Structures are given as structure tokens and as C-alpha cells.
Amino acid sequence: MKQFISSSISLAFLCRAPIILAAPKTLDIYFIDVEGGAATLIVSPTGQSLLIDTGWPSDRDAGRIAHVAIEVAGLKQIDHCVITHWHRDHVGGLPALAKLIPIKNYYDHGLPQTIAADMQAELIDAYKQTTQGKSITLKPGNEIKLQRSPKHLPPLQVRVIASGGIVLGDQTSQPQIRPCGDRFEPKAEDKTDNANSVGIVLTFGRFKFLDGGDLSWNIESRLACPKNLVGQVDVYQVDHHGMDASNNPVLVRAMRPRVAIIDDGPRKGAEPGTFATLKSIRSVEAIYQLHRNVRTSDKDNTMSGYIANEAEVCQGDYLKLSVEPDARSYIVSIPARQISRRYRTR
Numbered sequence: 001m002k003q004f005i006s007s008s009i010s011l012a013f014l015c016r017a018p019i020i021l022a023a024p025k026t027l028d029i030y031f032i033d034v035e036g037g038a039a040t041l042i043v044s045p046t047g048q049s050l051l052i053d054t055g056w057p058s059d060r061d062a063g064r065i066a067h068v069a070i071e072v073a074g075l076k077q078i079d080h081c082v083i084t085h086w087h088r089d090h091v092g093g094l095p096a097l098a099k100l101i102p103i104k105n106y107y108d109h110g111l112p113q114t115i116a117a118d119m120q121a122e123l124i125d126a127y128k129q130t131t132q133g134k135s136i137t138l139k140p141g142n143e144i145k146l147q148r149s150p151k152h153l154p155p156l157q158v159r160v161i162a163s164g165g166i167v168l169g170d171q172t173s174q175p176q177i178r179p180c181g182d183r184f185e186p187k188a189e190d191k192t193d194n195a196n197s198v199g200i201v202l203t204f205g206r207f208k209f210l211d212g213g214d215l216s217w218n219i220e221s222r223l224a225c226p227k228n229l230v231g232q233v234d235v236y237q238v239d240h241h242g243m244d245a246s247n248n249p250v251l252v253r254a255m256r257p258r259v260a261i262i263d264d265g266p267r268k269g270a271e272p273g274t275f276a277t278l279k280s281i282r283s284v285e286a287i288y289q290l291h292r293n294v295r296t297s298d299k300d301n302t303m304s305g306y307i308a309n310e311a312e313v314c315q316g317d318y319l320k321l322s323v324e325p326d327a328r329s330y331i332v333s334i335p336a337r338q339i340s341r342r343y344r345t346r
């Protein structure tokens, strides 16, 4: 009898269709090493992808991005691609990349009417050709719609907070310098396209991340004053590769980041002023660099276990950030060195 009961239980169990719950996926952000350019790949828990910037004009950078997208992240296409501004270390890799993986939607701050001294006509032409004239101009307040998160996951939002020199809530880019606050210290007007960078805030539940492209000092001031338009962030992709023409302490302090990630090169970015700013902010628990800055000493670089590429001649190792499905914590890792650390979301 005993045996009968147990077998009927197991039969009843077997007759029911087994419910297999797939493990909830993380939100992943890859900081791809393009040696002083920018290429940040965001992959949502549902597998939608957003690439912000494409590195320098070279097969090297396109190859590194495609490798991470296809072989590491398992993508078949890039759903959305934002070019923050028209400098060669951001738009340069696009034509070569588009030959390696399909790219579905393009966004930028608006095609230039005239080719300024800091732009290159052939890169703009290549962009127009690659996008077939179908790029979308982003304005502050716009959202890039990724597929909605299933109900059991926190909401995911990608929002533009700056574009074309205009910040959220403003109607115009002029004047660039607007006095604000006790600590107001402008720099000379930035006439380069850096000031026009698209700035993007991603939120996934309580988790918040800023990628401001190469936004520079005076625009950063307007993002923080009179109102903190970004809010507090968990992770800050340090503006402009960590150069001192950017990273206004007024903004960095207002955002109170816990983790700062510098997409520098061995001889570009991660400059001492920016490094000192990050070190001086109490909320910053960890500073990561894609590269050791070989032009400065150890004291102006983060600790060795926080640098993806120590040597100037490198393999181009990436940094990875994975936000847990409940968004309560995230892991920053250097996969090539098998280093990973967990941080609590605010």
C-alpha cells in the first residue's frame, strides 16, 4: 500500500507539465577597451542591446566591439546605437562594425550643418552612408525604448538628459556659461563638439548609471545647478575618458557615485585633476580604469586590481558590470583577470 501511494504521487507529479523557470537575467554593461575612445554596450535582461559609441576608425575597435557583442554577450544584432558626438574616437568604428553585426536603429545629437575644425567630413559621410540617412536626432527628455521588462523584473528606462549643448528643461544651448551656485567656476567656452554630447541616464529599478559621452565642464555645471538633473547615480562612466576639461566637481559631487569607471587609454584620459576629484568624493568606493595611465605615477592611478589593461601593449580587455535581476546589487568584473566585486545599489 505504501508503495502504491508513493508511486501514485510520483505519477501525479509526472503527469503535470513540468514548470521550468528560466533563471532571471542580469542587466549587463560592457565597457569595451578602445584605447581612449568610447564603446559602451548595454544588454537588457530580455536581450535587447544599446551600444553607445563605436571607438576609433579601425578594424581593431570594430573587431573588439563585435567580439564582445557576438561571442561574449551572445547578440545577433545591435538594436540601438547612439553616437554621442562627431569625434573620431566615438563615431570612427561604426562603418567597420556595421559590416560585422547588423545595427537596427541609430541616434545622434543632429548631423552637423557645416564640418567644424574638430570634425572630419569623411567620417560624417561614412556615418550617413552606414545609416542610410535614417538616424534619429535625440533631444533632452527623449527616451530610447528597449523592450519592456517582464513584470517580475524592475522597469528599465534609458533617458536623454543632454544633447546638442542643451540640458533637460532648457530650450537653448546659449549662452553656454550660466553663473550658478557659490562654487561656480566656469572654464573657457568649449567650442568643440564635446559640449554637444548626448548624455544618457539608465535606470533599472533603483540602479542608476550615467554615460555622458564627452560632456564638458560648463555643460556639466548646468546639469548640476540650479537643479541636479541627473540625481544620485550608482555607477558613473567618467565623462570624456577622465580628462580635466570635463568632470566638474559640482556635477560629480551632486551625483554621489559609488563606482566610477574611466574609459581611458594608456596615454589619454584618467588625468590627475579628475582622479583627485574622484578620490575626494566620499561616496566613491571604487574607481576602475580600462587602462593604467602610463604618463603618471601610481598615486594618480587606481589600484592594480581595478585596472583592466596594465600594459600599454594590451589585449584590449573589457570591464563588465552586471546588475542583479532585483537591481539591489551589482557586480563589476574584469573577466580576463577573474576579478569581480559586488556593490550594493543605493
Ligand SMILES: [Zn+2]
Pocket: 036, 037, 038, 087, 089, 090, 214, 240, 241
Ligand atoms: Zn572622446
